[in-house]
Amino acid sequence: MRLGPRLPRAFFARPSTEVAPELLGRILVRRLPDGTRLAARLVEVEAYGPDDPASHAFRGPTPRNLVMFGPPGRLYVYFSYGMHLCSNVVTGHAGEGSAVLLRAAEPLEGLEAMARHRGLGDVRRLCAGPGRLTQALGIGRPENGADLVRGTDVFLTTGEPTSSSLRARTTRVGVNAGAERRWRWFERGSAFVSPGRPTAPHPPARPRGATGSRRS
DNA sequence: CGTTGGATTGGCT
DNA sequence: GCCAATCCAACGC
Numbered sequence: 001m002r003l004g005p006r007l008p009r010a011f012f013a014r015p016s017t018e019v020a021p022e023l024l025g026r027i028l029v030r031r032l033p034d035g036t037r038l039a040a041r042l043v044e045v046e047a048y049g050p051d052d053p054a055s056h057a058f059r060g061p062t063p064r065n066l067v068m069f070g071p072p073g074r075l076y077v078y079f080s081y082g083m084h085l086c087s088n089v090v091t092g093h094a095g096e097g098s099a100v101l102l103r104a105a106e107p108l109e110g111l112e113a114m115a116r117h118r119g120l121g122d123v124r125r126l127c128a129g130p131g132r133l134t135q136a137l138g139i140g141r142p143e144n145g146a147d148l149v150r151g152t153d154v155f156l157t158t159g160e161p162t163s164s165s166l167r168a169r170t171t172r173v174g175v176n177a178g179a180e181r182r183w184r185w186f187e188r189g190s191a192f193v194s195p196g197r198p199t200a201p202h203p204p205a206r207p208r209g210a211t212g213s214r215r216s
Numbered sequence: 217c218g219t220t221g222g223a224t225t226g227g228c229t
Numbered sequence: 230g231c232c233a234a235t236c237c238a239a240c241g242c
Contacts, residue, residue: 046223054223056238064238081224082235088223101223131224174223196224 001109003027003039004158009149012072016047016091016098021169021185023089025162028105030137030154038110038137040127041159044103044186044193046172048088050096053177057097067145068097075154077134077144084131087139089148089156103130103173103184106192113138129194162187170198 007026012019023045030038048055056065056078067076068090076088076099088099105127107114114126114136127133139154148155168188171179173196186193 048223056223059239062238078223079236081222082237084224086223103223129224172223176222 001039003029004160006149007073007156007158009071009073012089012091012149013093014091016049016100017183019089019091020045020047020100020183021164021167022161023100023102023156024167024185024187025159027108027157027159028102028137028154029157030110030139031152032113032138036110036113038113039108040105040114040133040137041108042102042105043162043190044105044184046101046103046185047091047098047183048101049098049183050092052098052181054172054175054179054181055097055099057099061097065097068099069095070145073147073149075139075143075146075148077139077141079141080131085134085140086130087134087137087143101130102133103196104128104186104190104192104194105133106190107136124191128192129196132194173198175199 023042026042028040028042057068061069067074071094072090072092074090076090077085080086087102090099092098107123107126117138118126118136126136143154146154166188167185169182170184171182172184179199
């Protein structure tokens, strides 16, 4: 399967809100310790930036979020709710503390291994959520800080970027502070988007004649 | 040092 | 739709 060249460092060295929508359609590749290659096409992401109360980096560097303050193009893996790991891509410049959370992907290669990691599940549920995606790809604490640009265990290739007309945008899922920011992007019509519900404080006001929110 | 509450998920009412 | 599971930062005393 053709995956295309890797995304270069410069791709990540921009604001997370600029990088996030452009990550849709890109291929996340993972090489397991036994050599098995897994690949999944990103269909849902969320940006977290500096001065963002919802970001782990909001209160400055700690042992947990240290990777976020490092150079762009690295993987930030964190432990959540006592049982799940979630994966992010560090963006911006060193010391800034911004990243993009990888929320969902369409499995392309290595579905058997993904199903094994997840303890079964149909294809649509394999990577439909940040914890699920991380688990399906076999990404663990050792991968925290991995260099996506030069490393061999986890990386991102150009794939076929989702056209801007297919990119949809909402508020983020599961955040309280900073809930009004519409920093979640997903591919319209994709069956692999997570079931997570955006935290919308108010129903989005539409100018004229538009029906309410539209899902997918 | 004790308490609190998550960038979630899956199972049950 | 609701809630428990289960760890560990962050924060208050």
